[in-house]
Amino acid sequence: MDKPLKTPPPYPIASVDHALRAATILQMEGGATVAQLAERLDVARSTAHRVLAMLVYRDFAVRGEDRVYRAGPVLELAAHSQSLVSRLRTAALHHLHRVVDLLDETTNLIVRTGDTVRFIASVECRQSLRVGNREGMVFPAHRTTTGLLMLAELSDEELEEVYAAERYRDRPADRPDLPRLRTELKRLRRNGFAVNKERSERGLVAVGVPVRDQGGTALAGLSVSMLGVRYDPQRLRPLVATLEAAAQALGREFGSPPPENPKAAPRR
Template sequence: MRNKPSYAIDSVDHALRLAQLLQQEGPVRVTDAAEWLGVSPSTAHRLLAMLVYRDFAEQRPDRRYTAGRMLRPAPTSEAPLALLRRVALPHLRALAQRLHESTNLMVLVGAEVRFLATVEGDQPLRVGDRVGQALPAHRASGGRALLALMPVDQLEALYDSFDEIDLHRLRRELALIRKRGFAINDQLTEAGVTAVGAALHDPSGQPIAAISIAMPTVRFHRDRLPHWATELSTTTTVIERDLAAGSAK
């Protein structure tokens, strides 16, 4: 029998119980959640908003909440996540410091990319922390960079059941991305946010993850693309070098 820890943090406990409720019983209204937890509706609303932010919940058009992506069964990444995060973070910090924009590390998981690390830019208007979030790979810059390197048969198998995706058009877009070495997400996943991403390779040369530079769209100018592409290339090179050194230990 498990006893409640003496140092239990009520807000954490409420959030975990709410996640259980969504997974097992949802969809729920804010008032349902408040009654179940024994808290005020405003507190329940704040908890649900945080769960939505971290992809543990989704809000339906009828304003009820259901379990989000992080509470659903999903494929896992074969990438060495801890090593990737440890090796990449110092270089993401350096890149963010040079460009004053947010930088991200992500891996491909099925047809999504999962964010492993974010370093926020230092400007007042900036793209926030994305750690733990998942986005459609064919829309996210890092996901597009990774899909561009995927064999055609694997790409077609991955999107075979996605009727809403024009696979012929996607293949054309990915061919261009493969040729130039970076991908752009110009408000494909979020209005007002643009990102430029590039793939990372493991010591054997296989694409294993991706990094991106994310910025408010008002600061995105295509004449700066060569500079951002060079910064991404430089950063991927040093991360790959350190990954090879770390894997050899």
């Protein structure tokens, strides 16, 4: 049976429609210049430029040195199974709240896709000066604690694929130094945790551990973020122990089958 034709909403918002169509073009067709997008959307170049600028700001697009706009980290992360991410986030929330109760610092759950990571859950602490909610934000994987830990799971060949030089033709400065990165990842494999001192944001320190399923595969990363002035290296070991306990509990819980519904059980 054929699907019925879509009926436009009674009060369409042109700017939203332009942005959604532009994002679809970048994701499905590989990229476009301002002029090309203006022609496709049938708008002025100035309008197309504003639409693209907003997509870049929200990580839906990136602008290359050749002035071509391409799909950004958020659209690349769409390849993640939404059901997996949704279930992982749901399972993690009470563990994040528990860590915040124990450490009183903002706690996050992060997944990796390619060379970027995305914060899929974030619970703020209660302190007046604190790291804000990071949910939905995208960062380069090699500049975050949990991103580094998940990169450490890769073989040398897989790491080469993630950071293949041709992927960075338009942004060579964004490609990390691979020999130096491999050395760092080797150390992180031994430690089992990572510390980020102002690597992604000035004045911020983060500590992270991997979240593994019952088979040992790293599903995500669990991190705590704090202002640098509150970071005390003497507290690092107990802080890591708290994160590891939460990550292990989440890994066990996420890998377990859902409990049976007693109401659905057959009567004997």
